[in-house]
Amino acid sequence: MLELLVRNAPGVRDNRPDGPGKNILLVPFRGPAILRIPMKNLAPVCAKAALLACCFGLPGLVRADAPLPAADRIAAKPLFRDPVYDGAADPTIIWNSRDRKWYMLYTNRRANVPGLNGVAWIHGTPIGIATSSDGGASWQYLGVARIDYKDAVADKTYWAPAVVEHDGLYHMYVVYVPGTFADGWNHPRDILHLTSRDLLSWDYQSTLPLEHHKDIDAGVLHMPDGTWRLWYKDEADGSACHFADSPDLYNWTDRGKSPGLSDRAGEAPVPFHWKGRYWLLRDITSPPNGLALYRSGDALDWTRVGTLLQAPGTGPDDKAVGHHPEVILSNDRAYLFYFTHPGSRGGSAVEGNSRRSSIQVVELKHDAAHDVLTADRDKPTMINLQPPADPESQSKFN
Numbered sequence: 281m282l283e284l285l286v287r288n289a290p291g292v293r294d295n296r297p298d299g300p301g302k303n304i305l306l307v308p309f310r311g312p313a314i315l316r317i318p319m320k321n322l323a324p325v326c327a328k329a330a331l332l333a334c335c336f337g338l339p340g341l342v343r344a345d346a347p348l349p350a351a352d353r354i355a356a357k358p359l360f361r362d363p364v365y366d367g368a369a370d371p372t373i374i375w376n377s378r379d380r381k382w383y384m385l386y387t388n389r390r391a392n393v394p395g396l397n398g399v400a401w402i403h404g405t406p407i408g409i410a411t412s413s414d415g416g417a418s419w420q421y422l423g424v425a426r427i428d429y430k431d432a433v434a435d436k437t438y439w440a441p442a443v444v445e446h447d448g449l450y451h452m453y454v455v456y457v458p459g460t461f462a463d464g465w466n467h468p469r470d471i472l473h474l475t476s477r478d479l480l481s482w483d484y485q486s487t488l489p490l491e492h493h494k495d496i497d498a499g500v501l502h503m504p505d506g507t508w509r510l511w512y513k514d515e516a517d518g519s520a521c522h523f524a525d526s527p528d529l530y531n532w533t534d535r536g537k538s539p540g541l542s543d544r545a546g547e548a549p550v551p552f553h554w555k556g557r558y559w560l561l562r563d564i565t566s567p568p569n570g571l572a573l574y575r576s577g578d579a580l581d582w583t584r585v586g587t588l589l590q591a592p593g594t595g596p597d598d599k600a601v602g603h604h605p606e607v608i609l610s611n612d613r614a615y616l617f618y619f620t621h622p623g624s625r626g627g628s629a630v631e632g633n634s635r636r637s638s639i640q641v642v643e644l645k646h647d648a649a650h651d652v653l654t655a656d657r658d659k660p661t662m663i664n665l666q667p668p669a670d671p672e673s674q675s676k677f678n
Contacts, residue, residue, distance in 0.1 A: 352662035353417035358597035358638035359617070360384065360419040362408055366636045367391030367401070369619045370440040370497075370548065370604045373416070374450070375667055375675065376479055382412040382665055383479050384419055384617075384639070385441040385452070391635035398462030401635055403437040407454065409480070415664035416608075416615070416641065427454075427474060429484040435460040439469075440548065440604070442498040443479070444508075444529070445671040450476045451529050453488070453498035453510065468493045471512060473530070490524065490534050492516035497604075499549040499560070501579070502673040509579060511538060511549035511560065519545035519565060540582030541574060548604040551579065553677040554614050555646045559653060561588070561605040561616075569601045571618070573653055585652050589618060589642075593657040597622040597638040602657070607644070609678045610665045614644040616655055 362368040367389030376383045388408035390401045407425040412418060427438065437457035444451050452474040461467050470493055474482040488495070494515035501509050507527050514522045514537075521541035524532045541549070546562035553559070558576040563569075570590025574582040589602025602618040609615075618641075623634020642657045668674035 352664045353414060355416065355641050355661040355663045356418045357595045357640065357661075358620075358622075359641045360410055360639040361597075361636075362386075362388055362410075363421050364388065364408070365390045365392055365405075367405075368408060368410075368639050369637045371606050371617045371619065371639050372441050372443050373606055373608050373617060373665075373675075374443045374445065374479070375665075375671055376411075377445075377667070377671060378478065379411070380413075380667070382416055383422075383443075384410045384412070385425060385443055385479070386410070386619075386639065387439050387441070388424065389635070389637065391637060396462070399464060400460055400462035403457060403462075404435055404460035405437055405439065407438050407441050412665075415666070417663050419639075423480075425452075425479075426481045427484075428482065429456070429472065429474075431484075432456070433458050440497045442500050444500050444502065446502075446529055448477075450479055451500075452476065452482060453500060455496045455498075456487075465515065469496055469515075471495055471498050485530065488524065488532050490514070490532075491522070491536070495522075497548045499551050501551040501553070501676055503579065504677075509551070511541070511551055513547040513549070518542075519547060521546065521549050521562060538582065539580065540576075540584070543584050544572060546572060550605045550607055551676070552607045552609065552614070553579075554609055554644075555648075557651070559607075561607065563604050569603075571602055571605050571616075575651065588616070588653070588655050589657060595658060598640055598657055600624050602640070603637075608665060608675050610668075610675070612678060614646075614653075614678075615641055615661075615663060615665070616644050617641050 360368055365388050368386050369389055370387040372385050374383055386408050388406050409422040410419040411422050439455035441452050441454045453471050455469055456472045457469045471488045473485040475485055476482045492514055495512050497513045499511045503509055508529055509525055511521055511523045514520050521538045522536055523538045524534045526532045544564050546564045548563040549560055551560045558579040560574045562572045564572050568590055570587040573586040573588055575585045576582045592599045598620055600620040600622055604619055606617040607614055619637045619639050621637050641661055642655045643661050645654045647654055
């Protein structure tokens with residue numbers, strides 16, 4: 281939707297509560313951008329609007345005195361660091377319509393806890409929560425998710441939340457590991473389905489009936505036919521990408537390996553629809569690392585078309601490979617959230633490098649000539665996420 285916005289039109293009575301000089305007249309028509317045309321008086325404004333309406337076959341002015349969206353802000357860099365464990369990773373972003381803020385839920389790795397051997401620092405992790413009241417430009421720590429899972433062991437581990445909304449209820453798909461382990465990745469792990477009304481307190485619904493008990497990192501998309509599709513990493517199948525389908529978010533059917541998405545071992549699949557295509561990003565788990573980019577016309581058969589965030593950036597806490605993506609769409613723009621290990625020399629902090637991690641964000645761009653996506657992490661990211669009109673799908677399907 282392209283809108284002609286005319287500001288400060290003299291001769292029009294200003295009824296806005298926030299003061300004079302802010303009248304706006306809108307003419308909607310189809311197009312790729314927002315055109316802002318200042319006018320000296322109301323008559324030329326109406327003439328211009330009438331001309332546009334005539335040219336484009338539209339009814340003319342349809343409403344007046346509408347507020348302009350707030351201006352973009354430069355995203356903080358790093359975007360967020362957890363103040364408790366300094367191990368924020370695996371972010372998922374969602375709009376809280378009750379709180380009127382954006383919420384980030386993330387794995388809170390215990391990066392600063394001394395005396396943890398092996399990979400124990402990646403276990404025993406809660407799900408952290410941060411919020412943003414400025415459209416995603418900055419984030420403030422809120423606390424941890426309260427998860428009511430009666431079968432959880434005392435030293436439980438939660439990883440990699442994926443959250444969607446449906447009919448006013450939030451659904452989280454989160455990894456559960458029954459314990460805190462230092463000796464590697466050979467222990468059971470499942471994806472749990474939880475629900476919440478406020479994004480803070482979560483109730484257990486089920487354990488997803490997937491093929492193996494070595495399944496992590498859900499990525500969920502609401503499909504055009506009303507069903508839901510979930511992609512995940514199957515560690516028992518060489519870290520291949522599998523998928524499952526559901527009519528209602530509660531009952532899932534495992535479909536096995538996703539064609540085209542397992543050219544390399546990887547994790548953290550994040551699906552979205554933008555610019556007339558389905559896209560999916562995966563975190564490649566062996567050198568050369570980076571975020572593998574895939575494209576599809578039907579969300580079933582995929583083609584690898586590139587790699588993002590493989591080369592380190594130059595900004596604060598961004599001089600490392602990008603990991604575990606999240607994508608949010610807003611006003612036909614796309615933002616890629618990810619985390620880095622700022623002190624790492626290679627792709628992963630597990631290889632004897634610094635454990636702490638930071639969340640970052642970069643705007644995605646569509647290269648129409650080659651039909652691929654690009655990301656310039658060294659350019660300041662201008663962001664102002666808008667509340668989605670349709671919380672169920674708009675942040676992932678455009």
